[in-house]
Amino acid sequence: MDFNLSDEQRALQETARKFAREVIRPKAAHYDETAEFPKEIFGQAFELGLLNLTVPQEMGGVGLPHLEQALIAEEMAWGCSGVATSMVANDLALLPLVIAANDEQKKRLVAPFAEKLRFASFCLTEPGAGSDVAGMSTTARRDGDHYVLNGAKCFITNGGYADQYTVFATLDKAKRHKGMVCLVVEGRPKGLTVGKHENKMGQRASNTVALTFEDVRVPVQNRIGEEGDGFRIAMETLDNSRPLTAMFSVGIARAALEHSLDYSSQRQQFGKPIREFQAIQFMLADMAKDIQAARLLAYQSAWMLDVGQKNTLVSSFAKCFAADMAMKVTTDAVQVYGGYGYIKDYPVEKLMRDAKLIQIYEGTSQVQRIVIARELFK
Numbered sequence: 001m002d003f004n005l006s007d008e009q010r011a012l013q014e015t016a017r018k019f020a021r022e023v024i025r026p027k028a029a030h031y032d033e034t035a036e037f038p039k040e041i042f043g044q045a046f047e048l049g050l051l052n053l054t055v056p057q058e059m060g061g062v063g064l065p066h067l068e069q070a071l072i073a074e075e076m077a078w079g080c081s082g083v084a085t086s087m088v089a090n091d092l093a094l095l096p097l098v099i100a101a102n103d104e105q106k107k108r109l110v111a112p113f114a115e116k117l118r119f120a121s122f123c124l125t126e127p128g129a130g131s132d133v134a135g136m137s138t139t140a141r142r143d144g145d146h147y148v149l150n151g152a153k154c155f156i157t158n159g160g161y162a163d164q165y166t167v168f169a170t171l172d173k174a175k176r177h178k179g180m181v182c183l184v185v186e187g188r189p190k191g192l193t194v195g196k197h198e199n200k201m202g203q204r205a206s207n208t209v210a211l212t213f214e215d216v217r218v219p220v221q222n223r224i225g226e227e228g229d230g231f232r233i234a235m236e237t238l239d240n241s242r243p244l245t246a247m248f249s250v251g252i253a254r255a256a257l258e259h260s261l262d263y264s265s266q267r268q269q270f271g272k273p274i275r276e277f278q279a280i281q282f283m284l285a286d287m288a289k290d291i292q293a294a295r296l297l298a299y300q301s302a303w304m305l306d307v308g309q310k311n312t313l314v315s316s317f318a319k320c321f322a323a324d325m326a327m328k329v330t331t332d333a334v335q336v337y338g339g340y341g342y343i344k345d346y347p348v349e350k351l352m353r354d355a356k357l358i359q360i361y362e363g364t365s366q367v368q369r370i371v372i373a374r375e376l377f378k
């Protein structure tokens with residue numbers, strides 16, 4: 001076992017860190033305030049090879065191993081987790097194709113993402129089916145050489161800007177997870193309506209919309225895997241993405257710790273810097289300890305994918321622990337700042353709002369515990 005990063009991994013981490021420091025961080029407050037979509041940042045990230053990390057090299061993509069992707073995810077989220085979420089949304093939407101598409105589909109539906117800046121959305125959640133994925137109501141009906149999609153999706157990241165949608169639907173609701181199919185919708189076909197951008201608590205740089213499908217026709221060539229494979233493909237995708245989401249938490253929490261270290265050395269009360277009080281020191285110590293523990297779990301869950309091991313249990317450990325850790329660390333950072341922590345002119349309240357989302361999306365912290373318990377009972 002070697003906990004050292006290689007020279008190449010360090011160089012990649014440094015590139016991502018520089019990008020986060022010089023390009024993302026200076027704009028983070030602006031995008032948080034305005035909730036505009038930071039397309040210019042994505043353009044620069046694309047040019048630098050920090051976007052679409054999942055697209056395999058044989059398709060002209062970056063094709064980075066999972067551990068390297070995790071290193072980049074921490075840095076992007078340190079810069080702004082809203083930006084990071086939108087960046088990784090592309091990977092989330094392309095992963096089902098990388099996992100289960102045939103060669104012709106990969107060439108047609110994945111490779112273009114290596115050629116120019118494009119956006120894709122992963123469309124699983126519905127108004128009536130969030131944690132209970134298999135309870136979905138969006139239907140896919142076979143009609144000759146097409147499927148006809150009807151239904152609604154909600155909370156879809158980048159949905160307002162997507163060039164392509166990876167949509168999960170049911171062929172037979174009674175079959176629950178065995179009746180699901182994965183289809184790729186290209187562009188904005190007739191019958192697809194994109195809702196308004198949601199006004200969110202945090203991660204406001206990411207675009208979030210509802211989608212409605214009314215008799216949207218999707219060619220059979222755009223079915224990923226077989227009929228009935230949809231649930232398996234979605235779950236495998238989430239196994240792949242959980243290490244990255246865990247690393248978002250690490251990036252957010254590291255930013256909160258750094259701000260807290262600075263502030264507590266400057267802020268004076270009772271004639272000394274507040275970091276000389278043991279109560280503050282213990283908060284800082286707990287932050288540093290828990291951040292490192294989350295980072296190691298996330299590294300392990302990414303590494304397992306790289307060596308071909310199933311990571312369902314460890315990636316749920318990582319996502320659940322890291323999300324709860326980031327919520328605690330950012331809440332404590334606001335505490336370290338006292339009243340100023342509650343004011344938007346200071347950086348830590350944004351981090352607390354941003355961290356909350358990680359306990360919710362890609363499987364809530366409760367759902368992660370359900371997965372962990374299920375794995376324990378096997």
Ligand SMILES: Cc1cc2nc3c(=O)[nH]c(=O)nc-3n(C[C@H](O)[C@H](O)[C@H](O)COP(=O)(O)OP(=O)(O)OC[C@H]3O[C@@H](n4cnc5c(N)ncnc54)[C@H](O)[C@@H]3O)c2cc1C
Nearest residue numbers: 122123124125130131155156157208360361362363364366
């Ligand atoms: C900003 C944002 C971006 C998102 N991006 C995407 C995206 O790009 N694509 C996509 O498909 N989805 C996306 N989502 C959806 C997200 O994954 C869901 O919100 C999440 O899975 C929870 O589903 P829900 O909101 O319906 O909550 P519910 O499932 O209704 O859960 C409500 C509460 O009940 C708890 N709960 C539910 N079932 C159980 C149970 N069996 N045991 C114990 N507790 C339970 C939950 O943990 C939660 O606390 C996004 C969400 C947000 C807010």
